[in-house]
Amino acid sequence: MRIGLRTIKTSVSAAVAMILANALQLLYAPSAGIIAVLSVTNSKKSSLQTGIYRLLSLTLATVLAFICFSLLGYQAIAFGVFLLLFIPLAVSFGLSDGIVVSSVLVTHYLVEGSMHWSLIVNEYLLMIIGVGLALLANLYMPNSENRLKEDQLVIETMFKKLLAEMALYLNQEVTEQKLLENCQGLFAFIREGQLRAQTYQENQWVVRNVYYGSYFAMRRTQISVLNDMIESLDRIELFGIQVEKMVALLEYTSETFAEENDGQELLERIFEVYEEYREMPLPESREEFENRAELFQFLQSFKSFIEIKAEFAQKLPNGNV
Structure with a gap:
């Protein structure tokens, strides 16, 4: 079995992301590790772009989630309506990479039954830690x-x-x-x-x-x-x-x-x-x-x-x- 450099960087960045999120006492800390796993790419440029697009995607998702949950309540139907609006808008804005990750983070609002500012900050920190550590991991690239x-x-x-x-x-x-x-x-x-x-x-x-x-x-x-x-x-x-x-x-x-x-x-x-x-x-x-x-x-x-x-x-x- 051969373990490649990208696998090592993914494992390390995910573990560190979870440790850091736990140290900051963030809710759903393991999500930071999952975001890091999904954000380690083949190049520095693509990692940076992925991070930026996912933050923009989370912003769009948060706005739409606030509207849907405020009107329909924190229930499955509201989440379905959110996806109905979020997915096509994310695609049209070129933010397709962030659909899955942002949707998972929005479920945290659904589970907590709240979109208090502290919870919103929590989700942004999870995203920043995940994509940030993935970007740090990709700063080292062997000279090809x-x-x-x-x-x-x-x-x-x-x-x-x-x-x-x-x-x-x-x-x-x-x-x-x-x-x-x-x-x-x-x-x-x-x-x-x-x-x-x-x-x-x-x-x-x-x-x-x-x-x-x-x-x-x-x-x-x-x-x-x-x-x-x-x-x-x-x-x-x-x-x-x-x-x-x-x-x-x-x-x-x-x-x-x-x-x-x-x-x-x-x-x-x-x-x-x-x-x-x-x-x-x-x-x-x-x-x-x-x-x-x-x-x-x-x-x-x-x-x-x-x-x-x-x-x-x-x-x-x-x-x-």
């Missing part, structure tokens, strides 16, 4: 930047392998199904890295490092284009020198594919191949025409694949990635 850099290296390697396999496909050494499976595997890995980059970004309080998020978004766009290129390969018939040129282009791209490569030389090579194919004799049949169109479409996608990286590199301060 090294993991993101490792993800980048893996992605570069997987891209290189996929491009090399595309060259092998033209030599009939790899099947299209294998290419598509590897492409989908790379897409899934990039998507996971993108989620980790988002969490990393949300844990930056002062200066938010958006590089990794932009990097994974760029690679995700590239893999979508590469998937289209693989599907195009199956519809293209290449002969002799055409196969050699395309294989050489794919192999060169695989060999030079790296984080620091801005793609300019690759774009030049793609343009050279494109020009050579354009100067070929005009097609003499419909089949040749369609094949030539597919070939040009493939080269256009290849060009887009590299341009995505080149544009990304130009936006960075040092001009490359």
Whole structure:
């Protein structure tokens, strides 16, 4: 059994919240622990947002509860009417995260049969202690930047392998199904890295490092284009020198594919191949025409694949990635 960091932080914050609530002699002290459990999230930013939204949600719930209990009394019907009003209003105000917690706290008013100011303060203190300790627990977040850099290296390697396999496909050494499976595997890995980059970004309080998020978004766009290129390969018939040129282009791209490569030389090579194919004799049949169109479409996608990286590199301060 593996106990993760979030589990440890949740356990500690819940226990401390209950101890603190008891020390302050608050009613329903265990509720502070439950609130802490529900408020520990994956990032500092989300914990802060959760805390703020839940306090706003409690304010809305308290106002509505006061109206309902004052008009209908402290009974189940009044609580049902409260929920009928509170849930849609909370959703419309973007406070959905606080619906369950605030509703539980409102039941304390129902049980006590009162909404005396001291009881209202009691509920706010329970909420503040719970979300506050969850936020304190989340102030410690392990630096995941090294993991993101490792993800980048893996992605570069997987891209290189996929491009090399595309060259092998033209030599009939790899099947299209294998290419598509590897492409989908790379897409899934990039998507996971993108989620980790988002969490990393949300844990930056002062200066938010958006590089990794932009990097994974760029690679995700590239893999979508590469998937289209693989599907195009199956519809293209290449002969002799055409196969050699395309294989050489794919192999060169695989060999030079790296984080620091801005793609300019690759774009030049793609343009050279494109020009050579354009100067070929005009097609003499419909089949040749369609094949030539597919070939040009493939080269256009290849060009887009590299341009995505080149544009990304130009936006960075040092001009490359």
